[in-house]
Amino acid sequence: MKTGIDAISFDVANIHLPIKTLAAARNIEPEKLEKGLGLLKMTFPDVHQDAVVFGANALTKLIQDNNLNLNEISRIYVGTESGIDSSKPIASYLISLMEQKFGEDSLAECDVVDFTFACIGGVDALQNCLDFVKLNPAKKAIVVTSDFAKYDLNSGGEYTQGAGAAAMLVTANPRIIAFDDNWATSTKGVFDFFKPYRTISKEEITQNTNNDSWFDNLEAEIEIHKDQPVFDGQYSNQCYMDRTRNAYFSFKKLKNTTETLYNTWHSIVMHLPYSFQGRRMLSEIYALDSAEKIIADDIAPADYQTKIKEVAKSDDYKSFVTEKLQPAELASSLIGNLYTGSIFMGLLSTLAHFYDTNKEVAGEKFGFLAYGSGSKSKVFEGTIQPEWKSALANVKLFENLAESVEIDFNTYESLHKKEQKTSVRTPKQEWVLDRIEKEIPVLIGARYYKWVE
């Protein structure tokens, strides 16, 4: 029996800053961002949007476009690293929003939970749901990924920001892609990118040494939550490369094959924190798994990186990228990082590209290289199913992305600093964050959402 993705939907912020505008404001050569990293637009959440809103919009579309009966959904597993609460998962919010729209108790028997492992939590949720469906072929599961990739102003991550969600229906005999049973993992506990609890001493804020209560905080340390990560960009690239390479060769071992694995894949879908990350990171694997020897066994360690750079610039590698990776990059250039959703947006981008250009890919094998900082990679593969086109007919990825509203630099900065209080775009047929409770003691911080017609 096959298991995989039967239907897919997405939601992104729908407002964006052109990358040229950011480059000009930050005094960065636009060619570096456009031609070096593949960035064109950077989506950013509007005042009424957060990770719950994106996830709920993607899930609502999945339900409506596919006429899903909610009683049939056994689990909704969420991959996210943008949790808005350390206890209550985004999945809990999604349940209440869906019941608000589709009927009280319609998901009362549905199992829900969030998976957090940086950008790979959505893949973990998918793998778990696939196993569940293998054991329970009559049951259906949904994986939602939702994130806001926010970085500090002026930081090296600023131009890779993005926001949005994907939702996928996981079933037996799926219409879009069926995954094979081999999954390889590579893990190492590192600090390449993380979102720690941070503190500021109360004394520094109040200039008072008595530890007097400050807005009901009795502790001498005030805890701060920031959406922005602590990260070391070049080190995170190295971790990405090391983990994906190790998982790739473990996968090859699992498959017990000596042939060049990537040649067996029609398309390659990788975690894309920005559009060209995959092509910049894959050249090492390309060289190491090539049928013809590209890197000599006795190469000096000092020459190794130079050789990999040389491979990355070769015509053979460039045509390999155009053929196998570029379709996945197209949406990323227009959105930015979606963290847990990036790899699934890469799949959607690839399929939407083939759909729009009338290419038949049924029966073709796609390879997946997932990465999450902290760090973990998973490599797996799947086969596109005969009904993929009809299952994607409603998605209209690139048409939707073309409708995104451009914002100017001042608006971007005031959204980033949370100074902007009214939405840039008037919401229509979507979820909005309505209010956050500030008065009732037993509900402080509770977030309330509503559907806007």
Ligand SMILES: CC(=O)CC(=O)SCCNC(=O)CCNC(=O)[C@H](O)C(C)(C)COP(=O)(O)OP(=O)(O)OC[C@H]1O[C@@H](n2cnc3c(N)ncnc32)[C@H](O)[C@@H]1OP(=O)(O)O
């Ligand atoms: C965060 C996650 O989602 C998880 C992960 O994947 S971790 C791995 C990725 N890490 C991140 O995304 C963390 C946040 N981002 C960052 O730290 C940084 O944006 C980054 C590390 C991704 C990039 O760093 P950077 O210093 O801005 O860019 P840099 O690494 O120098 O690369 C610039 C590229 O543009 C090219 N370039 C520069 N100027 C150019 C020009 N004028 N014309 C054309 N190309 C140009 C450079 O040659 C280089 O490309 P190659 O190395 O492929 O030749």
